[in-house]
Amino acid sequence: MFAINHAATALVIKKHYPEAPLSLLLISVQLMELLWVGFNFAGIEYSTTEATVTSVLDVHLAHIPYSHSILSTLVVASLAWLIIRKGFNKPVIAVATAIAIASHVLLDVLTHSQDIPLTPFTEINKVGLGLYAVPLAAFVVETTYGILCWWIYRGSMSLLAIIVGFNLANITFFSAAIPGPEALLADNPVLLTTVVLVQIVLTLVLVNRFSDRQDHIRQVKSKPTMPST
Numbered sequence: 001m002f003a004i005n006h007a008a009t010a011l012v013i014k015k016h017y018p019e020a021p022l023s024l025l026l027i028s029v030q031l032m033e034l035l036w037v038g039f040n041f042a043g044i045e046y047s048t049t050e051a052t053v054t055s056v057l058d059v060h061l062a063h064i065p066y067s068h069s070i071l072s073t074l075v076v077a078s079l080a081w082l083i084i085r086k087g088f089n090k091p092v093i094a095v096a097t098a099i100a101i102a103s104h105v106l107l108d109v110l111t112h113s114q115d116i117p118l119t120p121f122t123e124i125n126k127v128g129l130g131l132y133a134v135p136l137a138a139f140v141v142e143t144t145y146g147i148l149c150w151w152i153y154r155g156s157m158s159l160l161a162i163i164v165g166f167n168l169a170n171i172t173f174f175s176a177a178i179p180g181p182e183a184l185l186a187d188n189p190v191l192l193t194t195v196v197l198v199q200i201v202l203t204l205v206l207v208n209r210f211s212d213r214q215d216h217i218r219q220v221k222s223k224p225t226m227p228s229t
């Protein structure tokens with residue numbers, strides 16, 4: 001799943017767990033992806049790209065055993081829960097954070113081709129429902145999902161524009177017929193890692209910045225102004 005829609009997931013979790021800081025949830029939904037970025041730059045994990053890249057079909061997350069396996073996700077989510085629950089005595093925030101961390105790989109399983117290992121030690125039996133095999137359908141599903149998260153959260157129109165805007169900006173990745181910057185990724189997987197990192201940072205910052213909810217905006221607008229003395 002693309003960065004903006006992972007970020008949108010944090011909005012739904014925030015709606016259900018208002019006590020959890022949105023900034024923490026936004027980092028949590030991308031924690032496994034941030035590990036992926038670090039492991040790729042360190043050469044511990046790697047991606048490959050075709051000699052010509054026209055859509056997501058030409059990008060392969062070839063080796064992601066530590067950042068994206070089901071087992072490592074469960075271990076990291078459990079550790080986060082343990083630290084926040086026992087270390088900081090914040091049971092609700094602990095649950096919200098663990099859900100946010102686990103949501104990343106769950107959503108990736110729904111979209112990715114079969115590149116997600118069950119454990120870091122098993123290269124066989126990888127999972128993935130393969131939505132990206134039909135890129136335009138994936139674009140519609142991802143964009144609809146992002147908008148649904150915004151609607152559940154009751155976000156502002158600015159937030160909607162950010163979610164739709166980032167999805168539209170990625171459309172060239174979802175259609176071989178539409179040329180776009182993905183062509184630059186040909187035989188250049190390091191650039192892929194950089195592009196993903198930039199999208200993670202931008203979407204986290206913007207979603208956090210424009211996270212005021214509609215009901216909150218209305219409350220602020222309808223508050224009577226104090227007469228000046």
Ligand SMILES: [Zn+2]
Binds near residue numbers: 001032033068104108
């Ligand atoms: Zn991912």
